[in-house]
Amino acid sequence: DTGVSQNPRHKITKRGQNVTFRCDPISEHNRLYWYRQTLGQGPEFLTYFQNEAQLEKSRLLSDRFSAERPKGSFSTLEIQRTEQGDSAMYLCASSLVGSGRAGAEQYFGPGTRLTVT
Amino acid sequence: SQKIEQNSEALNIQEGKTATLTCNYTNYSPAYLQWYRQDPGRGPVFLLLIRENEKEKRKERLKVTFDTTLKQSLFHITASQPADSATYLCALASGSSNTGKLIFGQGTTLQVKP
Numbered sequence: 290d291t292g293v294s295q296n297p298r299h300k301i302t303k304r305g306q307n308v309t310f311r312c313d314p315i316s317e318h319n320r321l322y323w324y325r326q327t328l329g330q331g332p333e334f335l336t337y338f339q340n341e342a343q344l345e346k347s348r349l350l351s352d353r354f355s356a357e358r359p360k361g362s363f364s365t366l367e368i369q370r371t372e373q374g375d376s377a378m379y380l381c382a383s384s385l386v387g388s389g390r391a392g393a394e395q396y397f398g399p400g401t402r403l404t405v406t
Numbered sequence: 407s408q409k410i411e412q413n414s415e416a417l418n419i420q421e422g423k424t425a426t427l428t429c430n431y432t433n434y435s436p437a438y439l440q441w442y443r444q445d446p447g448r449g450p451v452f453l454l455l456i457r458e459n460e461k462e463k464r465k466e467r468l469k470v471t472f473d474t475t476l477k478q479s480l481f482h483i484t485a486s487q488p489a490d491s492a493t494y495l496c497a498l499a500s501g502s503s504n505t506g507k508l509i510f511g512q513g514t515t516l517q518v519k520p
Contacts, residue, residue: 293449320506322506322507322508324510329414329512329513330512330513331410331495331497331510331511331512331513332450332495332508332510333510334500334507334508334509337506337507345507380449380450382449384506386506393506394440394452394455395440395452395506395508396452397442397449397450397451398449399447399448399449400447400448400449402447
């Protein structure tokens, strides 16, 4: 399967603990996005990378959140000192964007469902 | 502030009929708009992209229109089937079109009854 993969699929943690999620994008894709989705809502943009550079972060991404894409391949999203409000589905997406090809479709992974108790 | 609205109420239709979903937006001038399908517990799946200079786009039983004057997109599924039952998300390019950053509506759930 050459689609976007995310691990773990489910994570239950206690409030105050740190968690880390991993995303493996489609190999030739240069853009990688993180979104958060709560029940009954559409995905909310968190941050995105062009290769290894993090180019934009949403105001939703507090200082407890950090994302990396060290070699322009896989990405990790870490949440420190988790709060119950962090409970959500965390989605990763990738796309291939090149010169003159703005607006490429995004390919989403299955998501990591985080539950903070 | 920028806002995207989709019908929050579920749309229930009979198999074989045409489903029409609406996406309205305000305080936006998106370079393009995308539609995604999402099944429960899964990530969204890309369906169609339409650019601001395009009025209509088709793909098999799907049709999307984009009216930048009305600030509205309509998404049609013709000859609907029970397998089309899912949540459909509208997404607009935010900021510079080169970022690829998308802002999503809350989605409309479609239920097609046999």
